[in-house]
Amino acid sequence: MLGVNQAPKDYKPPSFDRARTTLVDECQRELETKLTPMKDTWTTHGTSIVFDGWKNVKRQPLINVVASNSSGSMFMCAIDFTG
Structure with missing residues (x-):
């Protein structure tokens, strides 16, 4: 919570929907791009x-x-072995 309290006064966080869709998709694409060179060595x-x-x-x-x-x-991945 400390980080939120230290945000600039004019900072506007992304909407809930944007955080769940667009931003997640962007992060996923960025990760895939960064991990592709490692996967290519497999x-x-x-x-x-x-x-x-x-x-x-x-x-x-x-x-x-x-x-x-x-x-x-x-x-x-993580696999749940509960049942």
Whole structure:
């Protein structure tokens, strides 16, 4: 909350709808652009799929899936194993 309180007086935050649609889409495109060079190395350098199991604050079992090679590691998804 501290960051919001320190915003410039004339700052107008994005609308709820814009934050959920346009801004999320822009962020997703930017991430894909930045991650493409790493993904392109997967076919030439190989890739290891790494799984990491843990429990969240509600003690629900989760498994993180990460792709990793010499270029770096990339979070792929989290799988909920509750049921």
